[in-house]
Amino acid sequence: MISIRNVSKSFGRFQALRDVSLDIGAGEFFSLLGASGSGKTTLLRLIAGFEGVSAGTIAIDGHEMQDVPPHLRPINMVFQNYAIFPHLNVRDNIAYGLPRLGIPRAEQHRRVDEMLELIALPGYGDRRANQLSGGQQQRVALARALILKPRVLLLDEPLGALDKQLREQMQLELRGLQRRLGITFILVTHDQEEALTLSDRVAVMANGEVIQVDTPAGLYDQPRNRKVAAFVGTMNFFDATIRGEGASLRAEIAGLGPQPLATSRRAGERVLIAVRPESLTLSTTRPDSPQPAVAGRIEARQYLGGRQILHVAVAGRAEPVAVATLALRGEDPWQGSEGRPVWLSWGPGALSVLDPD
């Protein structure tokens, strides 16, 4: 559907994108996730045609887009601050692109009504843009783009300006809308939770490069390196060295001791071991399972409502290890547990092996 090949973009001496290649399928909900300055918005603007590529090609449905101006691309966009036309009312904003398509007036009117229904703002047609709340403006921007039935919808941080509650509600609506319409959505966001919730696949970007493209679960469970792992959720990192071979292959991990490991790495390789806080188990006595266990002491407790992060100090390691547990009402054994000695244990699949930095 959209094929991005070796795309680079420079603004003067600043290189905003470096050799980016991506394939985005029809009907996919695809996210570009990255901090500000990672190049995600630049990539979106290249796809929309507001900027030209410095090198590489962008093709939509097999047609290369270098020489196609934005108004001729089969793409519509929801802008970061919505860019609702301030001199037009809601109806004229939504109908903005219709006259160009040669659609008769009555039909235009009917379609706008349909859209107002879809975005749950019926009867708002005569309002002016500045009479709308942020969430309503966001819906109008969405309707204005969707009414043209684009093959691809680009969304530039569409929920960034909304408060948390509204944002979560709009996330569900966006996802439902995309499912129903079957349009390809490309979302730019710096909010990892948003990217994981909404997307079929996510491209993590940093410093103008795509670091990893994967499904949300893939990113979470198999992050390629420390950057991705740290960007998507919380992660414990351990420096380690691979020892032994075959069945005795193991990782020597500072603070945790030797750990048997199934990996294609060879003896002597330095690696980074990553463990999610929720993959670790805490107990007050040494677990009598064959699983490895390490003694430690609870240093701090971070209550998050419903769940909590316990920071456990372990001998031989400067930073405490983060462990996530549920904090159910009335049955939370870790309340007031700071300073208590504990045992830390984990299952066989808990450790991910990453490249060292």
Next chain:
Amino acid sequence: MARYAGFHRPNRPLALYAAVFAVVLYLPILLIPVFSFNSGVFVRFPLEGFTFGWYADLFQREPLIRAFWNSVKVACFVSLLSTLIAVPAALAIARYRMPGKAPAVAFMMLPLVLPGLILGVALLTLLNRMGVTLSLVTVALGHMVICLPYAISVLLPRFIGFNRALEEASADLGEPPLRTFWRVTLPCNYPAILACLLMTFTLSFDEFFMAFFLSGAEPTLPMYIWSQLRFPRDFPSLLALSSLILLFSFALIFASLRLARIGDPAQPESGR
């Protein structure tokens, strides 16, 4: 908090200074309307009596009416044309990165500070060499030189502050550049453009130097006033005329300043 509110406390010395400033600036100008209602011919205190006579007299003067319409014609032409030229110029300056832009823009603004006398002499010399007969057209030409930089300086800040995403949204929704200009850029910036029209109209209408050097047989209103200064008995009528021009110019400039602020995100209107 209270300690840092100093900037918003009333400041007596500053208020007094502002008052003195305004008085010094406007007292001489205020004398003009005052004497225009004086029944005596000579400008001196005490005032003799109150009369509308000088104003009524204006409408009896055929050459004055003609000069007035000349000025209106020139000002309409100049304001329309200079705004028409300045809009794309200001847009280009606001939009595009080009080498040597800053000095180029500074150079374009130069006529703002060039003495009118020098500019007038230069233009007269040029037109003479080219063998052009002086007329209202040459006056308009001179006014264009003065009005264009003004027009750009009125439009430029507004265009720089204009949210480009609106134009991108229009392009994204399928409108080519010219249609985008017509449907988005123009309607979103009409207050600034209207302000530009009013400002350049006023400038041209009141302008003296260019008209002095470049007008032929047909005088503009300021030229007419200049020519009548020789006749002391006509002086009160000129004061009446000047008062009307003052009122008219103030109204236009005030309107244009107000307009330039409408919808400007940098200067929100009160109550919003």
